Amino acid sequence: MGAQHQNKTDALWKPGSFADADGHFRRPPPSFKNFITTDVDADFPAEVCRYVLYVHYACPWAHRALITRKLKGLDDIVEVVELDDKTPEIGWTFGGRTGPDKDPRYGFKYLKQLYEKAVPGWSGRSTVPALWDTKKETIVSNESTDIINMFYDKFDAFLPEEKREANKGETAIIPPSLKSEIATLNEWVYDGVNNGVYKTGFASTRDAYEESLFALFSSLDRLEEHLGDPAHQPYLYGKNITDADIRLFTTLIRFDAAYFTSFRCNLKMIRYEYPRLHLWLRNLYWDQSERTHGAFHSTVRFDLVSHTSGRKRARVDIPQYKEMYAYATVSKVIPKGPLPHILPL
Template structure:
């Protein structure tokens, strides 16, 4: 099911303000991991608060256990993430997912799509940051530099479909035919990445000398591949460490 909160910042409803927004995350979840990487790389620690939702089970969904995060939401006092979603929309009946970008002032959700959130974090809060951290001043070192944007967006499309989401298509396949189709597409795409990375202009990161959006979005899947997707999701034709793919140190 698609994410249902897809607002952006800055906008008339959601202006740029320091300390106004909270990002709900979990450090195990690869989708939330994207947002914590960008949050750190941009230096947004004093601008947007992170709140860890540290546990999940069949009865509660995502909830605050107090084991590594707080025992309850420090913003609303909620014990479960579902309570926070229902505060934003009492009729909400979609999946309760993280990450979730939340507006404390209005008490509502801004966005719960990880790709949207990282693009918000890339530059929305730049007016609050030192000039050297602002995307407009970074040139070829920006997360989405103009000179490679078309090529990068093309790569992001197939990486999302066959790798980021592909590992789940394999792991949750309901028939042998479906499994065979998706595991084949997954490893074909990993081979395609090998070819991409063999080109000198794609070193040490996917598009050269600087970390881009593409590196962040791929990294969170690759770093989990051998320890999670290979054994538990049966993405087991080969481990990542047996190939040549270089997992960049984006954290």
């Protein structure tokens, strides 16, 4: 099987424009859909130090990959390269403020150049996370769901026995008996919450905004109810951290600090109105035990989360606030609170 990618300008995604003509945000599909396997003869076989993960710490999708890499103990197996700010014209940069000032391998200044190295004439979006193959010099995948699925078990041969998913049974990241239940939850959580905050924040009409906003908060209410079942405590599926926890965490840790203000997801805050979700979130964030290697805590950078989201333009057309939003956009002052960004346990 040859490398799979799609090289075309995303019809739904133009620089500076986030919503369709009807005001709804629609996420374009990922462009690189290859998969690392344990088969040594495959196009992308699992190997130590062959693959590099490109990330920005503000991005919740990249964050999933960072958590999984740490949780699985892949630090010495998959290298990470951190990007700096994004420019509206060219996208992610190697700026030296966060991460190196140029790509460590090729000296590039923009992530876009890495995409162009993979596919000459690349004209699509250059997104993080991107998993780079140093041997084939191409992008394996730029889809976070696929990347975390690869990290879950494809590198297990290089890990101690007890860290291998096949040996973990019901304590696996995706326990066999919960596979379909977790898949169902992931699906509505993706639509209502993970992507829901984006649909709310990038909506360009009041109707589209309200539609996503109310759907987002019904999904959060549903999650709060889910956590009310003793079988769903302290984590979403009991005593073990699963795929569902990883995916939800990266959105909720940004919620009060960024989405509430910048994406106008402001009907309720996690810390005040969702006691179970709040406890769930803090249990993960403050866990620095051997079991998690502090995977959740060490991968959160609140300074970048609020900085990057704070610059998103306010686009909802609410006449009374139009002037205020216009000013907020021009002034570029980043909202500070709530402080602290997360409360203690």
